[in-house]
Every structure is written in structure tokens, then in C-alpha cells.
Amino acid sequence: MRQSRLTRTMLHLANVLVILFFLLPLIAALIGALQSERSLQAETRSLLPPEWTLDNFRVILSGGTQKGAIFEQATYLPDNVKKIYYALANSAMITIAVTVLTTAFAALSAYTVVRLNLRWVIWLMSVNVFARFVPIIVLMIPLYVTFRQMGLLNSIWGVIIALTGFLLPYGILILAPYFATIPRELDDAARIDGCSRFSAFLRVTLPLSTPALASYGAIVFIISWNDLLIPLILNNRAEFMTLPVVIASLVGDVHVFFNLLMAICLIALTPSVVLVLLLRKFVVQGLAVGGVKG
Amino acid sequence: MTGVSVRGGAVAAPLQPPFRFGRELSARVLGFVMNIPTLVTLALVLAYPIFYAAYLSFHRVSLADLRRGVFPFVGLGNYERILADPLFLLALKNTLIFTAISVTAEVVLAIAIALLIDQRQVWTGRITKFLILLPYAVPPIANGLIWSFMYNFDFGFLNRILFTLGMIHDPINWAGNPDTALIAVAIPYIWRTLPFAILLVHAALQGINPELYEAASVDGAGALQRFWHITLPLLRPIIVVTLVLRTSFAFAVFDEILAITQGGPGDATWVAAWYSYRKGFAPPFDIGVGSASAYVLALIVGVLAIAYVKLIYRRIQ
Known part of the structure; x- marks a missing residue:
């Protein structure tokens, strides 16, 4: 037109x-x-x-x-400005650990959802649809009490566990439909050649799913890098703060240096913004290549 | 001889490759083993906390109780207290207004911008398309602070723009006016979450058959009529999905409130999540009341979630 x-x-x-x-x-x-x-x-x-x-x-x-x-x-x-390298290191370690753990766990579960035809796994899938709606604040209050008893406050492990649980349902929801687009015949062919189901998952499904794994990994990276509420509640000592918590701690400070704060904000948003611009190209490429190669 | 029949069974066995016999787990066992990491994580971080939050909401959990590790049972006491607290009711009302403003604006803007970037002959649209994901990546707390800087009464960026353009003579108090403070925190929230809505609508637009538009044009339908009679009805499912998803997330808004107003001015921007956080993790450190108020929020969002699940399932079928 x-x-x-x-x-x-x-x-x-x-x-x-x-x-x-x-x-x-x-x-x-x-x-x-x-x-x-x-x-x-x-x-x-x-x-x-x-x-x-x-x-x-x-x-x-x-x-x-x-x-x-x-x-x-x-x-x-x-x-807290003086502890900025602690914050950068904590944010980086938490983000990388959560990205690796959620992607691995989600891929394992997503495979069972689309390939194994088990009724309780399908049920797990609908739990995941439901789970993404639970507001984090509802989970964080009891988790604070539990982690306090377990000695997981003021450590990066508490944050990693909480974030992994919170982001896992997204992964299963994103990966399962993608795994389903990979022809079952490829799995069957690998199994005729002597692969077990699990090695067919490792050698066939996962390599063919790199676009979906990469886009989910990037989404998890961004959300865990940006998350405030979980580390804010679990970690209050400067050595264990993440970048968003440091930023939040400066808001209620005796004097707000906006020039300094804007610089910290820019430092905090650069990794995820750069990643999203890279992810964009990747998603476009992934769509062009399509789900199945030959 | 009984031994023959046993040996007969053993003869049949080599038909299956022997190495697979030891290694291959049945689908049931494999399904369970592969789900162990997910089950453990979800049990610890999702299932258990939901029930424990309910437990805590029926108990007194103050700092002293936390140290002792014993939480006295108070029945519905925490719920009675929050429902009698005008601040909680105000927080719920503010949450509703905030959600209504931001979700409505988002859906309208998302449809408009998705249609805009769908016009491929307009080259500026490619820049828009490139930038669309950008706000999604900005940490919410940083987003809130940047807007807080823009709103600043004394030296904020928005006032500078208006002064430079000669549109105002006195600075505007953007976030400090109780009547408009909710809108002031809604705008940064809309800015950050708009990409998600645009992507959903834009993806749905790609699914509309272009022949429909051509047929309508042949029949003499104008652009507005095509939008009204073709685009909008076909977008309706995705609009409903966007509405439900965005509503349930907007109900739990927290970061931008913390960054820009911290509930103020006065208590004009106290929202539900902020109320739970302040009651539980700031003086008076009343985790029981925090749990009870968070549970009310969860129940409201839960109703939306049920609506969404039903909706998805209807769409799949």
C-alpha cells in the first residue's frame, strides 16, 4: 500500500x-x-x-x-561507594551462577515435559505457569525467616538459591515449546544408534536448542543482574550487597549525590543493556535459522 | 528340565543390545531423576515459602520472637490489624490506581508502537525497533533513580528541558505533589515494562494474514476501518493476555517506589508490596503483619493467575 x-x-x-x-x-x-x-x-x-x-x-x-x-x-x-568492587563481584558471581543453574535445571525438566509423556510432569508444567504469578515479596518474607535459621543470610548462596527458584519456572516455559519443535525422529534415530534417552537429550536436543538456551540464558542474566528485592532482604552487610542494593542504600542516605548516583546507575545498567542489544541480533538470527537443521 | 526354559529365556535376551540393558532407565525413573534439581529448588523456594508465609501470618513474629525462635499463635490477629489499618487500605487503593494507570497506558502504547514499527517502509522505524528492548534491560532501581533525578524540583532534568524550551517560568514539583505522585511513579514503570507489552503485540501482528487487509482495501475500507474491524479483533486474545500478565506484575511494584518516593509525599504512594516490606523489614519489624499483608496481595494476584491459566488453556485447545 x-x-x-x-x-x-x-x-x-x-x-x-x-x-x-x-x-x-x-x-x-x-x-x-x-x-x-x-x-x-x-x-x-x-x-x-x-x-x-x-x-x-x-x-x-x-x-x-x-x-x-x-x-x-x-x-x-x-x-557503600567504597565497596563498589564487592558489589560488582557479588553481582557477577550471583548472575553467572543463577544463569548456569537455571538453564541446566530448566533444560532437564523441559526435556521430560516434551519427551517422556508422564502425567505428573505435565502437572508440574501447570504449576510453573502458576508460579510466575507469585509476587516475590510473598516468598521473601518466609525465606528470610528460613534462611536466617539456616545461616544463609549475608551470603551469596542464599541469593543464588532464591533467584534460581524464582526464575526456574520461566525457563521450563520457554524451553519446553522449543524442544517440542525438534522432530522426535531425531531422538529415535539416536536411540537406534545406541544412545540412551539421556544421551539423546545431551547430544541431540541440547545442541539443536542453542538459540532457545541462549535467549533464556540472556533473560535470566538480565533479571538476576537487575534484581533488587531478594538481595535487599537477605543481605544487609556491605560485603555481600549486589549493585542494585548499593544503589538502593544510597537513596535514603543523609545526602544524595545525584551526579555520583547517575554514574553508578550507568555502571549498573551497562552489562544488561549491552547484553540485550546482543541478544536482539541473536534472537533474529535464531528465528532465521529455524528450529531444525536438516 | 527346568534349566532349559531358563536358558531359552537367556537366548532371547541378546535381541536387545546388552549395553543398553544396564544403562537405560525407564521413562518413569528417568523423568523423576531429571526433575530432581527442579523439584528440590521449587520445593525450597516456592512451595515451602507459600505455606510457611501462611503459617507466619497467623503468628506473632517480631525481632525478639525471631531471636528466640518461638512464634506465638495469634490466630487472625495480624489480618484484623491490617484490615483495621487505614494505611493498608490506602496502600491497596494506591496499588489499584497505579495498576489501572500503568496497564491501560501500556496496552494502548504497546498497540500503537507495535503498529508503528510494523510499517517497514519507514526507515526511522528500524531505529525504534532496535531500541525497543533497551528499557527492559535497565535495572528497575536504576530506572527509578534516573527518573528521580529527572523529577528533581531544584535541578531536575525535566524542568531543565521545559526551561530551555521556554515553556515554564517556575520549576514544577513533579513527584512531590500528593495528587500526581502516583502518576509520577507510574511513568518510569511504564517506560521500563513497555518493551514486554510491545513485543507481545508485535508478535501477534506478524500472525495476521496480509490478504485480509488487501481484501478490505479492495472493498474500500480506510486505514482506520481496517484497524477497527481487522487488527483489533484479531489482537484481542493477545491484548487480554498482556492485560492479565501486566496487571499481576504491576500489583507487586516495588523498586520504582523505593527509588522515587519511598511511599511519599506523606503516604500518597504506599503500595501493597511496599507496605509488606516496610512492616516486615523496617521498624516495627513485624514479620507476622508483613506476611499477612503479602498474603492478601498473593490472593488477589492468585485470582488473576487462575484467570490466566484458564485463558491459556482455552487458547491451546
């Missing part, structure tokens, strides 16, 4: 508006992170600061040891 010039201009305009809406917070955060608090408060009406500086990032990434020009006079620097 041909569009008139007017329609086309309107569509371009609509796209520009949507793009601006999506990018606006990131632009604001970037401008905020690249200036000093003094310039933020001195000139309150102009979009761009009178002077640009990387000192916010320098202060954070040096763990508060290099104060730079901005914080030279500042007598107060939030303690």
Missing part, C-alpha cells in the same frame, strides 16, 4: 517521539553523571553543564580513594 507524503512524515515524527521517550532517561543520566554536584546546583535551568568531568566515575571506580576535583572538599562520601 502506498502512503502519502503526509502519512509518511507523521510516521517519522511518531518514531522520533518514541525514540526520544526511550532514550530520554539515559541521556539525562549521562549528562548528570558527567558533571559535578556544584555545577548541577549552580546552573539549574540549562540542559548542558558549564563543564564536563569524569570525576564521578573516577571516584567510584577507585573505591573512593581518588576523590578528584569534585569530592576534594567533600567531607562525606557514602561508605
Whole structure:
């Protein structure tokens, strides 16, 4: 259908508006992170600061040891900023562990859902549909009490266990339909060649499912990297905080340095944003290749 | 001789490859073994906490009780207390308003933006399409803080934009006005969760047969009529799914509240999850009351979940 010039201009305009809406917070955060608090408060009406500086990032990434020009006079620097490398390490370890565990567990279960025709496994599947609705706060209050008794508070293991359980149902729901698109004949052929069911799963189903495994892995990575409530409730000591918990701890602080906070926010959102832009291409590619090769 | 018949059985055995005999588990056993990791995890993190939360909601669980490890039974006491607490009722009401605002806006925007990026001849649409997943990746707490910075009364970014454009002469107090604070926290939430809704609608759009539109055009239907009589009715199932999913997640909103208003100004943005968190993990550290209020939230979302499960099953059949 041909569009008139007017329609086309309107569509371009609509796209520009949507793009601006999506990018606006990131632009604001970037401008905020690249200036000093003094310039933020001195000139309150102009979009761009009178002077640009990387000192916010320098202060954070040096763990508060290099104060730079901005914080030279500042007598107060939030303690948690000094522990930023603990937070980065905790976030990374938790995210990687949860991604590996959920993907492995979900793949095992999803295979039994589509290949083994067991009634109770189908029932497990509907439990999973249900499970994604349970608000985390409902689970976290009893988990806090239980983990307290088990000595799992203030450790990365408690967070890993809780996040794995919370994200597992998604995995089974995503992987099972994909496994179902792989022809059963491939499984049967492998078994005629002498594979057991389990090695057919390892050698046939899993290698053919890399697109689904990768997109689920990426989704889990993003959700566990971004999650706040679980580590917020389970870990309150600075050594065990994740990046989102450090950010949350700065909100209610005696003094909110917005320039510093914007820099931390940018550091926190970079890994997941980069990953999502990579995932995008991957999903498109995965769809183009299709579920079955030959 | 009895030995013959035994040996006869042994002769038949080599028909099956001998190595498989030892290794291959039956489907029942294999199904159980392969599900052990999932079953253990779900039992510990999902099933047990749901029942334990119910148990805790009928008991007094203060900090002192936690230290002692004994929780006195209080019956319906915690529920009576929250239902008599005006703040809890306000939190429920705020949750409803917040959800209504954000879900309605999301569904409308998702349909509009999904249709927009479906116009492949418009090249700017490719940039939009590329950026659509971006908000999804931003940590909710960072998202909330960035908007908190944008809303700031003294030096916020939104006021700077309006000053630069010459549209205001005095700064606007975006998140500090009790009448509009809920909208102020809803906008960042919509920003972050919109990608999910757009993707659902966009995927459904790809399933609509283009011949339907061609036939309608031949019959003289305009763009608006095509949208109203073809697109919208065919999108209805996915719209319902989006509505139910987004509603049940919006009910549990937490991060943006913590980042932007912490319930304020006054108690204008206290929502259900915030209430449970504050009662249980901030003074007065009353985990029993926190569990009871969280359970009310779970029951409301549970009703939605049942509706959703029924809906999915009807669609599959």
C-alpha cells in the first residue's frame, strides 16, 4: 500500500517521539553523571553543564580513594561507594551462577515435559505457569525467616538459591515449546544408534536448542543482574550487597549525590543493556535459522 | 528340565543390545531423576515459602520472637490489624490506581508502537525497533533513580528541558505533589515494562494474514476501518493476555517506589508490596503483619493467575 507524503512524515515524527521517550532517561543520566554536584546546583535551568568531568566515575571506580576535583572538599562520601568492587563481584558471581543453574535445571525438566509423556510432569508444567504469578515479596518474607535459621543470610548462596527458584519456572516455559519443535525422529534415530534417552537429550536436543538456551540464558542474566528485592532482604552487610542494593542504600542516605548516583546507575545498567542489544541480533538470527537443521 | 526354559529365556535376551540393558532407565525413573534439581529448588523456594508465609501470618513474629525462635499463635490477629489499618487500605487503593494507570497506558502504547514499527517502509522505524528492548534491560532501581533525578524540583532534568524550551517560568514539583505522585511513579514503570507489552503485540501482528487487509482495501475500507474491524479483533486474545500478565506484575511494584518516593509525599504512594516490606523489614519489624499483608496481595494476584491459566488453556485447545 502506498502512503502519502503526509502519512509518511507523521510516521517519522511518531518514531522520533518514541525514540526520544526511550532514550530520554539515559541521556539525562549521562549528562548528570558527567558533571559535578556544584555545577548541577549552580546552573539549574540549562540542559548542558558549564563543564564536563569524569570525576564521578573516577571516584567510584577507585573505591573512593581518588576523590578528584569534585569530592576534594567533600567531607562525606557514602561508605557503600567504597565497596563498589564487592558489589560488582557479588553481582557477577550471583548472575553467572543463577544463569548456569537455571538453564541446566530448566533444560532437564523441559526435556521430560516434551519427551517422556508422564502425567505428573505435565502437572508440574501447570504449576510453573502458576508460579510466575507469585509476587516475590510473598516468598521473601518466609525465606528470610528460613534462611536466617539456616545461616544463609549475608551470603551469596542464599541469593543464588532464591533467584534460581524464582526464575526456574520461566525457563521450563520457554524451553519446553522449543524442544517440542525438534522432530522426535531425531531422538529415535539416536536411540537406534545406541544412545540412551539421556544421551539423546545431551547430544541431540541440547545442541539443536542453542538459540532457545541462549535467549533464556540472556533473560535470566538480565533479571538476576537487575534484581533488587531478594538481595535487599537477605543481605544487609556491605560485603555481600549486589549493585542494585548499593544503589538502593544510597537513596535514603543523609545526602544524595545525584551526579555520583547517575554514574553508578550507568555502571549498573551497562552489562544488561549491552547484553540485550546482543541478544536482539541473536534472537533474529535464531528465528532465521529455524528450529531444525536438516 | 527346568534349566532349559531358563536358558531359552537367556537366548532371547541378546535381541536387545546388552549395553543398553544396564544403562537405560525407564521413562518413569528417568523423568523423576531429571526433575530432581527442579523439584528440590521449587520445593525450597516456592512451595515451602507459600505455606510457611501462611503459617507466619497467623503468628506473632517480631525481632525478639525471631531471636528466640518461638512464634506465638495469634490466630487472625495480624489480618484484623491490617484490615483495621487505614494505611493498608490506602496502600491497596494506591496499588489499584497505579495498576489501572500503568496497564491501560501500556496496552494502548504497546498497540500503537507495535503498529508503528510494523510499517517497514519507514526507515526511522528500524531505529525504534532496535531500541525497543533497551528499557527492559535497565535495572528497575536504576530506572527509578534516573527518573528521580529527572523529577528533581531544584535541578531536575525535566524542568531543565521545559526551561530551555521556554515553556515554564517556575520549576514544577513533579513527584512531590500528593495528587500526581502516583502518576509520577507510574511513568518510569511504564517506560521500563513497555518493551514486554510491545513485543507481545508485535508478535501477534506478524500472525495476521496480509490478504485480509488487501481484501478490505479492495472493498474500500480506510486505514482506520481496517484497524477497527481487522487488527483489533484479531489482537484481542493477545491484548487480554498482556492485560492479565501486566496487571499481576504491576500489583507487586516495588523498586520504582523505593527509588522515587519511598511511599511519599506523606503516604500518597504506599503500595501493597511496599507496605509488606516496610512492616516486615523496617521498624516495627513485624514479620507476622508483613506476611499477612503479602498474603492478601498473593490472593488477589492468585485470582488473576487462575484467570490466566484458564485463558491459556482455552487458547491451546
